[in-house]
Structures are given as structure tokens and as C-alpha cells.
Amino acid sequence: MTSNLANVEEYFRVNMEKKLFIKVPEQEDHDLTPATKLLEKRREMLEVENGLNQQKEEFAMKIESLAQRREELARKETQLKESLMKFDKFLKENDAKRTRAIKKSHEERKTREQKEVEILNLRENMGKLSSKKDRQLKNVDTNLAYQRYLESVLENVEEFGEVKDIIGRFDTLAATNAELLDRAREAQDRTEKDRMAFLHSTEEKNTTILNYNNDIAKLQTKLEELQFRSAKWQSECDQTMNNATQKSLLLGQIKMATNNLFNLVKSHLNNRLNTTNDTLVQLDKIQQFILDLSAITADMEGRLQGQPI
Incomplete structure (x- = not known):
């Protein structure tokens, strides 16, 4: 600011010197009267003053223009900062969106892979169910022969009124047979346990007898040694x-x-x-x-x- 004022003062000083320094021919100075010279000087001073005022106005206009330009530059700088902040925010939002998009893409790919695995499992299960269905259909076809057989039994046997009576009798007999099989299995298990216990007991007794025989042999050897020592001591x-x-x-x-x-x-x-x-x-x-x-x-x-x- 101080530098600008010094430049302005220098500018006015130079212009004033140019305006005040008027070179008039010598012949004309001798011909003019003092009043004319004074008027001429006043005219020149007025021209200088008018020029000075005009220059002041121009300078004021330039100063105002510079201030407006400075305000415009400050406004543009503010706008530029805001634009930079918005651009930085835009970049950050884009990075966040890109990160979310990448994460979403990974999640979608993972979900797609899981869905593909589920589809493969469902296809496999569907194949198994289809095979099971075919087996069940075959079983139905096979069981139809049993149903026809049971219906023929009803026609020839008066003891049963319906097919479910035959099935109930069969279930009873099957349950009784299963119970008998369980009892036989339990009896066989008990027999096996008793046999194993007997073998174990026999083995333990044989081991005990063997240990006793070993102890007797050791005692016999010790007795012979003691008898020998007793004879020696006697x-x-x-x-x-x-x-x-x-x-x-x-x-x-x-x-x-x-x-x-x-x-x-x-x-x-x-x-x-x-x-x-x-x-x-x-x-x-x-x-x-x-x-x-x-x-x-x-x-x-x-x-x-x-x-x-």
C-alpha cells in the first residue's frame, strides 16, 4: 500500500512539472503585457489544475477499478476455494462411493458364489429326491402286489374284516418276534458276559495258583537255605x-x-x-x-x- 502511494505521488510530481514547464518563445514574451502574461499564467494554471483534477479523477477511477478488481479477485479466490473444497469433497465422496462399490461388488460376487453353491446343492438334492421318488414309485408298484394279496386273503379268511386287521395282527406278531429276539439277544449277551467272567475268573485263579506255586518254590529254596545255615550254625x-x-x-x-x-x-x-x-x-x-x-x-x-x- 505504501509503495502504491509513493508511485502515485511520483506520478503527480512528474505531470505537474511537465504542465508547469511551458516554453514560450522570447519574442512573444516581450510583446505581451504583464496583465496578458498574468492571464496566460492563470490560464495555464487553470489548465494544469484541470489536468490535475482530471488525473485525480482518472486515478480515483483506477483505484476504484483496482479495488473492484481486488474484490473480484477475492471473490474469485473464495469461489475457487469453495470449488476446491467441493472438488475435494467430490473426490472423497467418489472414493467412498468407489470403496462401497468395490465392497458391494465383492459382496455380490461372494453372494453369487454362495448362490451358485446353493444351486448346485439344490440340483444335487433334486437329483437325490428324483431318485428317491423313482424308488418310492417302484416300491408302490411292488406293494400293490401285497395289497392285492391281502385283499385275496380277506376274501378267503373270515377272521379278518379289513386289511388293517391283518396289518395290525402282523405288527403284533412282528413286535412279539422283535421282543423275543431282544430277549434272546439279551440272554446271549448275559451268557457271553458270564462266559467271559468265568474265563476271566479262571485266568485270575490260574494266575493266583501260579503265583502261589512260585511263592512255594521261593519258600522251599529259602527253607533249604535256612536248613543249610541252621546245620552250619549247629x-x-x-x-x-x-x-x-x-x-x-x-x-x-x-x-x-x-x-x-x-x-x-x-x-x-x-x-x-x-x-x-x-x-x-x-x-x-x-x-x-x-x-x-x-x-x-x-x-x-x-x-x-x-x-x-
Whole structure:
């Protein structure tokens, strides 16, 4: 905006200089009077002012035109933005429509494939039903012979009044036969179960007997081993008893000898020792006596050796 004003001022300044700078021939200046010159100057000033006003009007018109153009450009810019927004919205809607169309196409193709499978299944079922229909028609044709036979039975047998009586009697007999077959099957099943139970029991008893025989064989082997050990231990016991008898005899002899020595010591000490049957005590007394006797003997020998001959 500031640049435009500077350009406008420069424009007016240049035009004013052009208007004010009027070159008049020198001869004419000398011929004109001052009043004429003043009028001429006023005329020129008026022309300049009119030119200036005209230029101002033109400039104002140009400014207005520029403002209108600017408003038009702003309006067109707004319209262009709106058009762009609408176009962007249009593109997005087209993308959404295209996505929905693709999804719908996939769904329709999937539905079509499912329908084709259903059609194939229905055709197959229709073929099966057609075959079943043909079989049933054949059965009807076959059963017509039975119907004619039953009608001939009614003509010859007075027991039944209608065909349904014969069918009812047949159903009764068939039910009775089925019940008997079930009973026979159940009896056969029970017999088979009893037989299997007997075989199982027999097998278990045989296994038990075999286990008992194995245990008996093991016990017999163990008994023989124990008998062998018992004989060995009896021999060792006899040997030990013999050794014990010999040791007892030796011990008796030792006790007798000890008792005799104790009595000798006792008599030597003039019966100052207490009587006892404990061999250890006797040995202790004998040992003490021997030690005392040895000490006395040694003392006497020492004294004898110390005396002059």
C-alpha cells in the first residue's frame, strides 16, 4: 500500500512539472503585457489544475477499478476455494462411493458364489429326491402286489374284516418276534458276559495258583537255605560248646589253684584274711602277699649283705 502511494505521488510530481514547464518563445514574451502574461499564467494554471483534477479523477477511477478488481479477485479466490473444497469433497465422496462399490461388488460376487453353491446343492438334492421318488414309485408298484394279496386273503379268511386287521395282527406278531429276539439277544449277551467272567475268573485263579506255586518254590529254596545255615550254625554251636566246656574246665582249675594259694596265704598269715569265694579278690590278696613277701625278702637280703662275715 505504501509503495502504491509513493508511485502515485511520483506520478503527480512528474505531470505537474511537465504542465508547469511551458516554453514560450522570447519574442512573444516581450510583446505581451504583464496583465496578458498574468492571464496566460492563470490560464495555464487553470489548465494544469484541470489536468490535475482530471488525473485525480482518472486515478480515483483506477483505484476504484483496482479495488473492484481486488474484490473480484477475492471473490474469485473464495469461489475457487469453495470449488476446491467441493472438488475435494467430490473426490472423497467418489472414493467412498468407489470403496462401497468395490465392497458391494465383492459382496455380490461372494453372494453369487454362495448362490451358485446353493444351486448346485439344490440340483444335487433334486437329483437325490428324483431318485428317491423313482424308488418310492417302484416300491408302490411292488406293494400293490401285497395289497392285492391281502385283499385275496380277506376274501378267503373270515377272521379278518379289513386289511388293517391283518396289518395290525402282523405288527403284533412282528413286535412279539422283535421282543423275543431282544430277549434272546439279551440272554446271549448275559451268557457271553458270564462266559467271559468265568474265563476271566479262571485266568485270575490260574494266575493266583501260579503265583502261589512260585511263592512255594521261593519258600522251599529259602527253607533249604535256612536248613543249610541252621546245620552250619549247629555245628558252630557245638564247636563253641566244646570250647566253652574246655574253658570252663580250665577256669575251674584256675579257681581251684587260686583258692588253694589263697588258703596257703591265709594260713601263712594266721587266718588274718577274711574268707571269700571271689576269685578276683583272692588273686588280689595273693598278689599283695607276694609283693609284701618280695619286699621283705629284698630287705632281708640287703641287711644280710650289709653285715660283716
